[in-house]
Amino acid sequence: MTGNAPNQGLEDFMGRGYAHGFVTDIEADTVAPGLSEDVIRFISAKKGEPEFLLAWRLKAYRHWLTLREPRWAKLHHPPIDYQAISYYSAPRPAPGLKSIDEVDPKLLQTYEKLGIPLHERARLAGVAVDAVFDSVSVTTTFKDKLAAVGVIFCSFSEAVREHPELVRKYLGTVVPYRDNYFAALNSAVFTDGSFVYIPKGVRCPMELSTYFRINQAKTGQFERTLIVAEDGSHVSYLEGCTAPQRDENQLHAAVVELVALNDATIKYSTVQNWYPGDKEGRGGIYNFVTKRGDCRGANSRISWTQVEAGSAITWKYPSCILRGENSVGEFYSVAVTNNLQQADTGTKMIHIGRNTRSTIVSKGISAGRAQNAYRGLVKILPTAENARNYTQCDSLLMGARCGAHTFPYMEVRNPTAVVEHEATTSRIGDDQLFYCRQRGISTEDAVNLIVNGFCKQVFRQLPMEFAVEAQNLLNVSLEGAVG
Amino acid sequence: MSTLLEVSGLRVAVGGKEILTGLDLVVRPGEVHAIMGPNGSGKSTLAHVLSGRDGYVVTGGSVSYQGLDLLAMAPEERARAGLFLGFQYPVEIPGVSNVYLLRSALNARRSARGESEIDAAGFLRLVKARARLMQMDESFLQRGVNEGFSGGEKKRNEIFQMAVLEPVLAILDETDSGLDIDALKIVSNGVNSLRDPARAFILVTHYQRLLDYIRPDFVHVLAGGRIIRTGDHTLALELEADGYEQILAAAST
Numbered sequence: 245m246t247g248n249a250p251n252q253g254l255e256d257f258m259g260r261g262y263a264h265g266f267v268t269d270i271e272a273d274t275v276a277p278g279l280s281e282d283v284i285r286f287i288s289a290k291k292g293e294p295e296f297l298l299a300w301r302l303k304a305y306r307h308w309l310t311l312r313e314p315r316w317a318k319l320h321h322p323p324i325d326y327q328a329i330s331y332y333s334a335p336r337p338a339p340g341l342k343s344i345d346e347v348d349p350k351l352l353q354t355y356e357k358l359g360i361p362l363h364e365r366a367r368l369a370g371v372a373v374d375a376v377f378d379s380v381s382v383t384t385t386f387k388d389k390l391a392a393v394g395v396i397f398c399s400f401s402e403a404v405r406e407h408p409e410l411v412r413k414y415l416g417t418v419v420p421y422r423d424n425y426f427a428a429l430n431s432a433v434f435t436d437g438s439f440v441y442i443p444k445g446v447r448c449p450m451e452l453s454t455y456f457r458i459n460q461a462k463t464g465q466f467e468r469t470l471i472v473a474e475d476g477s478h479v480s481y482l483e484g485c486t487a488p489q490r491d492e493n494q495l496h497a498a499v500v501e502l503v504a505l506n507d508a509t510i511k512y513s514t515v516q517n518w519y520p521g522d523k524e525g526r527g528g529i530y531n532f533v534t535k536r537g538d539c540r541g542a543n544s545r546i547s548w549t550q551v552e553a554g555s556a557i558t559w560k561y562p563s564c565i566l567r568g569e570n571s572v573g574e575f576y577s578v579a580v581t582n583n584l585q586q587a588d589t590g591t592k593m594i595h596i597g598r599n600t601r602s603t604i605v606s607k608g609i610s611a612g613r614a615q616n617a618y619r620g621l622v623k624i625l626p627t628a629e630n631a632r633n634y635t636q637c638d639s640l641l642m643g644a645r646c647g648a649h650t651f652p653y654m655e656v657r658n659p660t661a662v663v664e665h666e667a668t669t670s671r672i673g674d675d676q677l678f679y680c681r682q683r684g685i686s687t688e689d690a691v692n693l694i695v696n697g698f699c700k701q702v703f704r705q706l707p708m709e710f711a712v713e714a715q716n717l718l719n720v721s722l723e724g725a726v727g
Numbered sequence: 728m729s730t731l732l733e734v735s736g737l738r739v740a741v742g743g744k745e746i747l748t749g750l751d752l753v754v755r756p757g758e759v760h761a762i763m764g765p766n767g768s769g770k771s772t773l774a775h776v777l778s779g780r781d782g783y784v785v786t787g788g789s790v791s792y793q794g795l796d797l798l799a800m801a802p803e804e805r806a807r808a809g810l811f812l813g814f815q816y817p818v819e820i821p822g823v824s825n826v827y828l829l830r831s832a833l834n835a836r837r838s839a840r841g842e843s844e845i846d847a848a849g850f851l852r853l854v855k856a857r858a859r860l861m862q863m864d865e866s867f868l869q870r871g872v873n874e875g876f877s878g879g880e881k882k883r884n885e886i887f888q889m890a891v892l893e894p895v896l897a898i899l900d901e902t903d904s905g906l907d908i909d910a911l912k913i914v915s916n917g918v919n920s921l922r923d924p925a926r927a928f929i930l931v932t933h934y935q936r937l938l939d940y941i942r943p944d945f946v947h948v949l950a951g952g953r954i955i956r957t958g959d960h961t962l963a964l965e966l967e968a969d970g971y972e973q974i975l976a977a978a979s980t
Binding site: 605673694 | 805
């Protein structure tokens with residue numbers, strides 16, 4: 245032996261691959277690809293929707309036809325053929341089941357494989373789940389227990405049937421269908437999603453969560469989530485997302501609207517692990533999502549926490565409109581991109597009310613040939629006396645062929661505002677890895693250690709059960725990213 | 728006494744330039760060796776090549792550690808076999824607490840030996856006792872590894888880590904540089920308290936003053952990539968008085 249045992253370099257990428265890439269072989273009712281008013285009428289009829297909703301969908305569709313895809317993000321992809329996508333796919337038999345025992349066992353197995361057992365007895369205590377498979381909600385657990393305190397947690401379709409007055413009152417009030425290209429598309433064709441209503445003064449007794457699964461080929465998923473927290477209420481909600489491994493790209497264009505009234509708190513966490521595509525950038529989900537929370541009431545608080553690990557493309561900016569006096573908006577984000585993934589993500593904090601405060605903590609991790617951009621807007625309107633914002637934006641690079649970009653925008657129109665911005669960019673260095681290895685820690689464990697340290701501030705915000713999940717997800721996403 | 732480390736005719740090149748040109752060194756358990764020499768003589772290269780750092784090409788010679796071919800082992804394998812390097816420039820790892828790093832390091836060793844993970848209470852007792860030894864505030868334990876530490880704090884942290892990991896062979900690379908006299912005393916006390924018949928130290932240093940506090944069994948003068956003279960602790964005093972020039976000149980005649 246004449247050479248030192250080689251250390252493997254930072255450039256040696258391999259990647260273990262995606263753990264949720266299987267396809268469930270299940271019979272489905274899938275509408276032929278293509279988008280037209282007829283397709284929208286079909287979806288609406290299939291769901292037995294009231295007239296107001298169909299009219300709203302059609303208005304959105306007609307508006308969408310006048311729009312062009314946004315081009316300002318730092319993302320590159322071939323044009324999306326909206327006529328090649330199927331806009332509705334539902335596992336057969338159609339849902340609307342009386343109990344979980346009527347759900348197709350194959351579907352239940354799918355969620356078991358994903359680590360989300362839907363049998364209530366098997367669930368983690370204290371977490372209620374709504375499972376959305378392609379275009380429809382499969383089941384929602386713990387509904388009775390939640391109903392006892394007046395909490396409504398159900399699929400969006402069910403909400404339209406059972407609580408049309410609430411849907412009508414709040415739908416599109418935070419993200420109007422005119423908001424942007426993908427929001428307009430979603431408004432026209434959305435198929436399901438989750439609905440949450442927390443009545444006055446109620447602290448939701450358990451974590452609520454929705455697991456979204458795309459299964460069918462050539463379909464898009466367009467779900468809509470609406471959460472309303474009445475005066476003095478409190479809710480913590482988590483969504484998780486996975487999809488099979490396919491060579492073609494699939495479109496996911498969701499809309500999430502949150503409404504927090506006086507003294508209400510909504511904590512919204514996302515662990516996004518859509519299929520990211522392979523090492524050469526084949527396949528993967530195009531994730532174009534509009535998420536916005538409206539702190540409509542005084543002293544309200546909306547907190548977004550996201551761990552974005554999947555998708556070929558991520559385009560999302562969970563935002564807060566801080567309308568109520570003393571309202572608080574928070575955004576904690578970890579976005580990981582490996583191989584050829586692209587992410588353009590961040591937030592908007594719109595300060596309207598007096599004494600409004602916002603905090604932004606963004607952690608971007610890039611490996612492989614991935615591109616990761618933070619894009620954020622902090623806007624202080626003249627009415628927002630004494631507004632405060634703190635932004636921290638950190639990027640971690642692994643290897644020499646990836647990119648990190650930061651686009652912070654600030655518009656301050658009130659002189660009493662205090663807006664702070666801090667940003668760092670660092671690289672997992674050979675010296676850090678060597679330091680850990682010299683202490684006896686393997687390269688892979690060292691990378692996990694360094695990455696988890698980097699993300700700690702954000703992981704701390706996640707509900708306990710999911711913090712561990714998020715940490716593991718990150719470790720898998722970056723596995724092999726360093727020698 | 729058996730041999731812990733045997734370096735024979737070691738030749739090492741960095742970027743095509745030969746830095747070590749046939750170095751011999753034998754270290755037995757319980758011994759403290761000081762390696763001294765002028766800048767650029769290859770002191771740090773020796774420390775790095777023994778710990779397995781990338782970028783050093785061994786062009787000749789061998790290193791045996793506990794009877795094993797050290798140069799064939801990955802850095803983490805060397806560490807798990809009890810080799811510790813106190814870094815001249817310890818790196819910062821933001822967000823990773825000192826105790827978390829140490830716990831991972833201890834458990835990596837234990838798992839390599841087929842042992843179970845260390846229990847939380849026992850680990851906490853150990854690190855607290857070692858922190859006291861190094862006169863470190865307990866808040867250091869929860870801070871990110873070297874994050875925002877002063878130069879002296881970083882060096883003290885290296886010795887603290889050594890005290891927790893209890894190595895068989897500790898190589899301290901210029902641990903004394905950048906320390907004020909109080910920190911130097913604390914670091915030296917830490918090292919002295921860890922002296923043990925089963926443990927050996929290699930102190931790489933440019934200055935004699937560290938050796939006022941840690942008395943070595945052997946002092947080696949490294950120059951031109953080889954050890955040109957070996958003596959007891961009085962050699963360090965001689966160096967201090969006469970400078971390297973004279974010894975180099977004497978060696979070349």
